Amino acid sequence: MTVTDEQATWFTSTFNALSENVELAVLGKRQVVELAFTAMISEGHLLLEDVPGTGKTSLARAMAQTVKGIGTRIQFTPDLLPGDVTGITVFDQKQGTFEFHQGPIFANVVLADEINRASPKTQSALLEVMEEGQVTVDGVSRKVGAPFMVIATQNPVEQAGTYSLPEAQLDRFMMRTSLGYPDHGATLKILEATRSPQVVVPALVELQTIVAMAGLARDVYQNPLVLDYIARIVDATRNATQVRLGVSMRGAMALAKASRTWALAHGRTYVTPDDVKTLADSVLAHRLILDPEAEFDGVTATAVIGQILLDTPPPTQKDLG
Secondary structure, eight states: OOOOHHHHHHHHHHHHHHHHHHTTTSTTOHHHHHHHHHHHHTTOOEEEEOOTTSSHHHHHHHHHHHTTOOEEEEEOOTTOOHHHHHEEEEEETTTTEEEEEEOTTSSSEEEEETGGGSOHHHHGGGHHHHHHSEEEETTEEEEOOSSOEEEEEEOSSOOTTOOOOOHHHHTTOSEEEOOOOOOHHHHHHHHHHTTSOOOOOOOOSOHHHHHHHHHHHHTSBOOHHHHHHHHHHHHHHHHOTTEEEOOOHHHHHHHHHHHHHHHHHTTOSBOOHHHHHHHHHHHHGGGOEEOHHHHHTTOOHHHHHHHHHHHSOOOOHHHHO
């Protein structure tokens, strides 16, 4: 099934409206907001690496309000238990039965704040739900609903008392990005706004709209040569001399899915090599495990992806027809 021009126009206008709405709370960060909605519509999750006070909580809350969804926030700490995330089964003495009490993971947008401060056992409580959209407690699986998105944060500077996210956990995040500090103009607007009550982001669309957008994005045309381009980029990460562990198959699939959504968000019913280039760093860089010597020499995953994009020729317009 192909996406019509009329459907593409609706998708693009809705995507822009969603982004503009969230920008009421997160000023001057349009690119990050668009990446976040791309992840949500692509049924993926977002990892934000940033210092405190840059608006990570505001972004998650504004996205949940915009789509009329349930937003929850879990503060990850060393004493947090898996049951605090997923929920637990409690025995009801009056009824003589076991009753499941849902945890905060049962929401549409879940902010996992400072995820690397919890123990690996607690972090692993997210593995199933991020991959399959369900939670299994005491042998019973329960769906968390749709759309479902985890926005996890970690501070890249303060590492005392933290547990690094294992490769399997990182691989389940479709994208990694950072908000960063606002520019001068946005800073002035934020400072002026401190005299007013907190901005209330209006509800804009129903949850079903996001589900419908996800269905449209899946039908965006992806030329076999563009898929070949993605495969060659992924292969190059596995063969790069500075890389100890390259991009997984899950990462390749994430780049293909995200590029379809990105293309449709920008008014096209087909994916171009530029869509792939635009998203490559956000989707692939956090999946690379660099060689220790390369890290010591100051090489970054972003630099590796950048060099691979330079060295990997994209299909030309003539090839694509």
